[in-house]
Amino acid sequence: MSEGPRTVAIDSFGLTDIGKVRELNEDQFVVATLRKSVRLRHTSLPDAGLVSRLAGAESHLFVVADGVGGRPGGELASTSAVSSLLEYLDHAVVAYHELDTDQEQNLLASLEESVQRAHDKILADYGSATKGPATTLTMVTLSWPRAYLVHVGDSRAYYLRKGRLRQLTRDQTTGEYMVDLGAWTEEQAARAKVGANLTSAVGGQEMTPIVGLIDLEPGDVLLLCTDGLTKHVGDPQIAAVLGGSGDAEAMGRELVRQALELGGSDNVTVIVVKLGG
Amino acid sequence: MIQKKVCMVGVFGTGKTSLVQQFVHSLFSVKYHSTVGVKIDRKAVEVDGTAVTLVLWDLAGRDASQDIPLSYMRGAHALLFVADGTRRETFDQLDDLQQLARSAAGEVPSMVALNKADLTDQWILGQGDEAALAARGHLLKTSAKTGAGVEAAFAWLAREALRAGGSGA
Numbered sequence: 076m077s078e079g080p081r082t083v084a085i086d087s088f089g090l091t092d093i094g095k096v097r098e099l100n101e102d103q104f105v106v107a108t109l110r111k112s113v114r115l116r117h118t119s120l121p122d123a124g125l126v127s128r129l130a131g132a133e134s135h136l137f138v139v140a141d142g143v144g145g146r147p148g149g150e151l152a153s154t155s156a157v158s159s160l161l162e163y164l165d166h167a168v169v170a171y172h173e174l175d176t177d178q179e180q181n182l183l184a185s186l187e188e189s190v191q192r193a194h195d196k197i198l199a200d201y202g203s204a205t206k207g208p209a210t211t212l213t214m215v216t217l218s219w220p221r222a223y224l225v226h227v228g229d230s231r232a233y234y235l236r237k238g239r240l241r242q243l244t245r246d247q248t249t250g251e252y253m254v255d256l257g258a259w260t261e262e263q264a265a266r267a268k269v270g271a272n273l274t275s276a277v278g279g280q281e282m283t284p285i286v287g288l289i290d291l292e293p294g295d296v297l298l299l300c301t302d303g304l305t306k307h308v309g310d311p312q313i314a315a316v317l318g319g320s321g322d323a324e325a326m327g328r329e330l331v332r333q334a335l336e337l338g339g340s341d342n343v344t345v346i347v348v349k350l351g352g
Numbered sequence: 353m354i355q356k357k358v359c360m361v362g363v364f365g366t367g368k369t370s371l372v373q374q375f376v377h378s379l380f381s382v383k384y385h386s387t388v389g390v391k392i393d394r395k396a397v398e399v400d401g402t403a404v405t406l407v408l409w410d411l412a413g414r415d416a417s418q419d420i421p422l423s424y425m426r427g428a429h430a431l432l433f434v435a436d437g438t439r440r441e442t443f444d445q446l447d448d449l450q451q452l453a454r455s456a457a458g459e460v461p462s463m464v465a466l467n468k469a470d471l472t473d474q475w476i477l478g479q480g481d482e483a484a485l486a487a488r489g490h491l492l493k494t495s496a497k498t499g500a501g502v503e504a505a506f507a508w509l510a511r512e513a514l515r516a517g518g519s520g521a
Contacts, residue, residue: 176427180355180407183392221423224389241388257382289389290423 082219083293084351085135088323092331094303095339101142101149101210102301102344103157109134109164135217136164137346139230140210141301143276144341148208152197152278156210159193164216183286186216186225190277190284197278209278213244213299217348222297226285228276231305233313234289235296240314243289247275295350300330303343307334323347353396355405356513358506359425361453362434363442364413367467370496371434372410375506380497387412390424397510404510414445425456430513432505433464437475437493446485461512463490465505470495 093100110133140157142149164185190212201207211228224232229246245251249272250264264270275283291297296317304313308330316329327347334343360368369387373379376393391410396403411424425431431453435442446464453462464485466477485491490508494501 176357176429177355179427180357183407243388245385255381255383286392287389288392290421 085217085219086323086349086351087135087137087346088327089137089139089344089346090324090327090331091342091344092303092335092339094342095335097342099150100342101144101153102303102342103138103140103142103150103153104299104344104346105136105138105157105161106346107136107161109136135348136161136214137217137297137299137348138212138214139299139301139344139346140212140277141228141230141303141342141344143209143211143228143273143279148201149210151201152208152210153212155197155200155208156190156193156212156277159196160189160212160214163189163192182216183223183288186214186223187284187286190214190225190227191282194277194282201278205280207278209273209276211273211301212277215297215299215348217291217297219350220290220292222289222291224285224287224289226287227282228273229271230299230301233298233300233310233317234291235298235314235317236292236294238314238318240310240317242310243287244285247273247283247285249274291350293350296326297346297348297350298330299346301342301344303339303341304330304334304345306341307337307339317347323349353403353405354514355407356429356510356517357407357409357427358430358432358509358513359409359411359428359453359457360432360434361411361420361425361449362413363436363439363445363449364415365439366413366434366436366442367494367496368413368432368434369410371432371465371467371494371502371505372408374496374499374502376408378499395506397507399507399511399514402514404514406506406510414449420449420452422452422456425453428453428457428460429517430460430509431457431462432509433462434467435464437466437468437477438471440476443477443481443485461509461516463492463505463508465492465494465501467494467496469493469500470497 087106089104089106091102140153142153211230213230214225216223226244232243250270252274253259254264275281327345330345376395393408396405492501492505
């Protein structure tokens with residue numbers, strides 16, 4: 076997929092904090108590595124390196140989920156969704172470095188299917204789509220250099236490249252929807268009480284996963300976060316932290332520290348992924 | 353199910369995302385969002401009785417700071433080049449974009465959508481430009497806003513992708 080290096084060092088770190096106001100942390104996160112299991116016992120292959128390359132192939136899974144406030148059981152929804160994803164992806168995702176078109180279409184369909192299954196499981200376990208628990212979900216599967224993204228709700232994914240921060244996701248909120256339609260201005264959306272309401276959530280009345288991908292480059296930094304970060308810490312501050320010289324853990328801790336210092340009004344969760352460069 | 357990968361290619365702001373949104377969701381957004389990376393949508397269509405899922409790869413448009421990575425276009429079964437009739441540069445770069453795409457995807461069915469047909473009073477392209485484009489391949493005027501030409505464009509791509517690749521994906 077890329078003429079760049081076949082692998083890079085990946086430094087990743089996830090952290091969640093209850094914040095300063097909430098009594099319960101309804102966020103969840105996962106940082107995981109998926110490996111092909113190939114153990115070479117005996118071979119007549121002249122290129123034994125092939126097997127070692129296969130055995131070394133790995134993908135990385137990063138997920139953040141934020142149980143929807145205002146509904147009972149937000150923590151149940153985020154826990155159930157992330158657990159369901161892990162169970163499904165364990166079977167569905169194999170670590171590939173080179174996918175042909177069909178394999179890639181199938182992988183994308185599997186990732187989307189995993190979110191649909193999580194949605195169905197919440198509805199089956201807890202009932203009502205209108206009053207039952209629901210959650211946001213932002214998931215990146217990284218099979219270097221390609222990062223596959225599936226997103227529902229208003230948690231976010233960003234990447235920083237050469238000092239420029241770009242948001243990979245768009246919030247699925249009433250405010251965004253009305254602005255898109257031209258019915259509201261940005262200011263009206265920001266002021267409206269219902270502006271922050273989700274138009275799509277796992278376990279919710281509507282669930283519309285957004286699927287995308289991007290080829291990353293050495294030196295890029297990826298961030299997944301819940302809105303407990305972005306309510307308080309703006310894009311310039313995020314860019315400054317991700318553009319710093321620390322490791323992924325130092326960056327993650329600094330972002331959470333800033334969110335707490337600036338109010339900590341919500342649970343805050345971050346995953347930082349530094350791609351060696 | 354037969355799947356066909358269709359890449360949307362063009363300069364930034366030509367309406368690639370809006371065409372997909374109109375085709376898949378029958379929606380038009382008045383707010384411009386630049387695409388980051390690739391956004392992927394699917395839509396099932398039927399071509400002469402054969403069910404086909406179009407997997408639409410909406411590629412971030414070319415701008416001064418970034419070209420379109422070849423890696424996104426590899427394995428495409430069809431290409432939809434999008435130009436904006438109100439912006440000369442989106443037309444001028446078509447040749448270059450077509451060469452770039454061919455180097456990645458090979459000779460696959462492709463067409464040009466001259467988008468923003470709802471703004472023809474603001475178009476700067478002359479009939480000579482359109483005739484030149486039409487002479488080089490399939491061309492349709494589209495409007496992501498009104499939906500004009502959108503179904504027809506994707507239907508043509510689905511048919512040609514199926515014809516070029518047989519019943520296999």
